Amino acid sequence: MTINRRKFIKNLGIASLGVASSPSSIFANTHSSKHVVVIGGGFGGATAAKYLRLWSNGDIKVTLIDPLQQHTSCVMSNLVLNERQKLKNLRLYYETLKQKYGVEHLKDKVLDIDSYAQKIDLKHGESISYDKLIISTGIGFKKVSGHDFRKVPHAWIAGSQTNILKNQLAEMEAGDTFVMSIPKSPYRCPPGPYERACVVADMLKRRGGGNVIVLDANEGIQAEKHTFSKAFNGIYSNIIDYHTNVKINEVDSNAREVYTSDGTFEADVLNIIPNQKANRLLKTASLTDGDWAPVDPISYESTIFSNVHIIGDAQATNQPKSAHMANSQAKVCADAIVRSLYNLSIYSFERLENITTNSACYSPITYNEASWLTANFAYDGVSSMKLKHIGEAKEWSRENYKEMYAWANNLFFDSFY
C-alpha cells in the first residue's frame, strides 16, 4: 500500500500540521528507504509503529510483526472478571495502524533474530531485514512446578486466560475461597494484583461473603500502598487475608492447592501469577542480562546489540512495567530512531534534559469506585531514569471510576488508532 505525503497527512485528520506547526517539517524533504521492524503489537509496539510514521511524515517504512490481528488489552481486563467490561471491547485491531498511518502488518511469528546481519527469520514467510529493530514482546513466566495454566489461570496476559478465570469466578458461591499469588517485583502492572484482590473481594462480598487469600512474594504492597492498605484493612478486612514474603513452591492444578513457604492453601478458585522475565525471544537473541533486557533510556537501544531497541515490560530500567509506560517509552524510542535515521544527534543537551516518561493508571476498588496512581520519570543525565514525582489518590470514588474509562479510551486511541 502506497501513501503519498499529502494523503498521509490528510488521513491523520490534522492537515497541514507539518507546515503549520513545523514540528515534523525538518523531515519533510527527506526521501529515504529506511526500514524499521517492530516485533510485538502491544501498547509499546503499536505506539512506536504509529509515531515512527507520524514523525517521519510517512517517510520511514514500518513493518509490525505480530501473529494476531489484534492486541487484547490487559488494561481494564480485571473488569472482565466482574462483568463490568466485555473482553471484545478490549480487542485493539492493527487495521487502523495500516489504514490511517501506513504501518504494514505482517501476521507471522518471529523464529530468530540475527542482530549482526540485521535480519529476522519468520515462521511462515522468508527472512526480513531491518535498519532498526524495535522489540516489544512483553513478559514471559518463570513457571512453577505443577502449574497448568489451563486449570489454574494466571490471567496476566489478557485473552483466553481472562475468560478461564472469569468463568471459574462465576461459579463461586458465598463462603468460597479465592487464593491468588503476587509475583516478586519487578512484574507487569504493579497495582494490578492488589486491584484484582479488591475486585474479587467485592464480588464475594456481594454474594454474601467469602475469603480472598493473597500470597505476596514481596515484603509489602508494591503500588498505591495507602489505597490498598486502607481497602484490605477496611472495607475488605473480613474477606482479604494478606500474607507477605511468600514463596510459591509447587501447585497442584487438579486439586487447586498451592504449597508455599507459608504453608499449604486450598482454594475453590486458584490464581497463580508467576514471577516474570523478558519474553523468550529476547533470551534466544542474547539480548538479556539476567531476567530483563538492558537498554539506554535515551533511545531504548540495547546495550548489547546496536540498532536493536527494546521497549515496554521486557526492558530492564527501573520504570514500572505498564501499558501507559510502554506507550511513553515508545515515543522516546521513536524520536531517537527518527533522529538517528536522518543523521540528527540523539545526544544534544537540549534533548537529554527533556527526556521524560510517565505512567498513570486507575484501579477499580469496588464495583463502581476507583483510585489512581501517577508517576513521572526524567533522565538523570548519566544512564538511567530517575523517579521525579509519584502520587496516588487520597480516596477511591465514583468520579475516579468514570475517569478510568476516559483514561483507558485515550490510551487505546493514542496507541492503536
Next chain:
Amino acid sequence: MYQSKKVIMVAALFTVWSQFSFAEDTTINRLLASQCAQCHGTYGMAVGEMDGLNDESYKDLVEDLNDMRGEDSLENIMDHQAMGYTQEQIERIARFYDSLKVTDLQESEDEEEQEEDK
C-alpha cells in the same frame, strides 16, 4: 570609524550566536508534549470526556499547569502530573499545543483542497 566597525561586527556575531544558541528544537517540544497524549489524545485530540489540548493557548496552558503545581494540597491526578515537569518544560509543551491551533496557512490549504474536490 574602526571602533564602530568593531562594534557592528561584535553585534552581528552576537546576533548569530544568540540565534544559534536560543533556536529551539521544536521536535523536543513535540516529544515532551507527546507524553500528554496517553490521556489527552494524539496531538491533543482527546476522545470521550477527557480534555483536549489542541485548542489550548500557550498562556492558558502555562497558567493551568502552574496552578496545578502550586496547589497547597495535591488533590487530583493532574496536580501530581504537573509536578513532574520543570517550568521550561511546561512552556515547551504549551508552545507545542499552541502551535497546533488553526493558522491562516492551514485555512488557505483547506480552501485549496475544497476547490480541488469540486
